[in-house]
Amino acid sequence: MASTTLFRKVVVLGYGKVTGEVLQYVYDRQAEYGYELVFIEHEVHALSVTEKICRDNGIPFHRIPDKKELARFLDQIGEKALLVSASNNFLFPASLVEKAHITIINFHNALLPAYPGRNAPTWAIYKGEERTGITWHYVTAGVDEGNIIVQKECRITEDMKAYELTQCLMDLAAEAFRESFADILAECARTREQEFDQGRHMYRSSEVPADGRLDLADRPERIYRILRSVDYGKNAIFPPMWTVIDGREAEILRYRKISEDKCKEGEGLVYLPLDNGEVLKIKYRYMDDKTGLT
Amino acid sequence: MEEKILEILEEHCEEALEYEGDNMMEDGVIDSFTVINVVSDLEEEFDIEIDAKYVVAENFRNKEAIIALVQKLMEE
Numbered sequence: 001m002a003s004t005t006l007f008r009k010v011v012v013l014g015y016g017k018v019t020g021e022v023l024q025y026v027y028d029r030q031a032e033y034g035y036e037l038v039f040i041e042h043e044v045h046a047l048s049v050t051e052k053i054c055r056d057n058g059i060p061f062h063r064i065p066d067k068k069e070l071a072r073f074l075d076q077i078g079e080k081a082l083l084v085s086a087s088n089n090f091l092f093p094a095s096l097v098e099k100a101h102i103t104i105i106n107f108h109n110a111l112l113p114a115y116p117g118r119n120a121p122t123w124a125i126y127k128g129e130e131r132t133g134i135t136w137h138y139v140t141a142g143v144d145e146g147n148i149i150v151q152k153e154c155r156i157t158e159d160m161k162a163y164e165l166t167q168c169l170m171d172l173a174a175e176a177f178r179e180s181f182a183d184i185l186a187e188c189a190r191t192r193e194q195e196f197d198q199g200r201h202m203y204r205s206s207e208v209p210a211d212g213r214l215d216l217a218d219r220p221e222r223i224y225r226i227l228r229s230v231d232y233g234k235n236a237i238f239p240p241m242w243t244v245i246d247g248r249e250a251e252i253l254r255y256r257k258i259s260e261d262k263c264k265e266g267e268g269l270v271y272l273p274l275d276n277g278e279v280l281k282i283k284y285r286y287m288d289d290k291t292g293l294t
Numbered sequence: 295m296e297e298k299i300l301e302i303l304e305e306h307c308e309e310a311l312e313y314e315g316d317n318m319m320e321d322g323v324i325d326s327f328t329v330i331n332v333v334s335d336l337e338e339e340f341d342i343e344i345d346a347k348y349v350v351a352e353n354f355r356n357k358e359a360i361i362a363l364v365q366k367l368m369e370e
Contacts, residue, residue: 016326017325017326017327045326046346046349046350046351047319047325047326047329047349047350047351047354048326049319049320049322052320163327163330164327166327167327232330233329233330233333233334233349234330234333234344234345234346234349235330235346236346253343254334254337254338256338
């Protein structure tokens with residue numbers, strides 16, 4: 001029996017791995033349901049594969065970096081449409097969200113109502129959580145407030161960096177989307193309302209763990225946790241962490257947990273002993289000497 | 295140096311060693327998260343800084359491109 005949906009159009013928005021997987025899945029189901037599929041790239045990612053997926057499969061690809069232009073583009077959708085916000089920081093205007101023929105679902109990289117807003121994996125690591133997860137929810141006018149469609153959990157391991165946690169969460173998000181898509185299209189997904197605590201904190205992009213500064217006199221375990229929480233590889237989600245060494249401001253270049261026998265003397269290096277016998281190696285450079293490594 | 299780069303690649307993405315095309319990202323051999331791990335290990339091993347401007351698909355299109363990138367950065 002053919003699958004049916006009243007949605008005439010599915011619009012996927014986002015960037016990165018989860019968006020690629022969601023886009024591919026929505027494309028794979030297109031013939032079965034008969035909807036029109038469109039992809040929008042609002043934020044450009046240097047290593048994104050979504051443009052290739054569109055090219056290979058003949059999916060209309062729109063690169064719309066400007067927020068106002070994107071709002072206008074979405075506002076012009078006249079038919080009943082499902083907007084899938086896969087990994088996307090664009091805030092949908094209330095005027096769009098409230099349209100009866102528009103349904104929007106969003107992937108959030110935490111177990112809502114916990115850690116709403118930006119950079120949730122960072123805050124989960126920084127706060128020392130042992131578990132976190134993902135949420136697909138319907139979008140309402142409030143940020144990350146809509147009814148929950150599906151959630152999945154994962155463990156935060158002791159050495160996990162923000163980008164590693166992000167990868168786990170994206171895999172979970174793609175899996176959860178595949179499991180829920182048919183019900184979403186049939187508009188029969190069983191949802192539940194979020195229950196908000198008083199004083200719920202909405203994390204903003206400008207917030208940085210420890211205000212971006214390391215105190216090297218702090219417990220090395222805490223320093224390691226802070227560094228892991230802001231580590232998205234070369235994706236400059238946060239400004240580089242900094243500290244003060246010998247009275248001079250120093251930018252943290254990289255860090256690594258190593259065994260004690262691998263410690264070597266060298267300029268621009270600090271070694272901090274961890275409780276488990278390993279050592280936290282931190283490479284830095286003075287901020288008034290950016291011409292080369294110290 | 296080349297041998298060490300290949301060791302790092304092997305550790306994170308064995309397929310990359312056999313790959314003979316010219317776009318590992320688009321061909322699904324390597325993903326953005328693997329690139330982060332490879333970059334981190336290259337920086338540590340060769341004590342270099344790989345600026346974000348170099349972390350683009352072009353420089354990770356195959357193992358030869360990665361070797362060329364590290365060589366270039368070490369000569370700078």
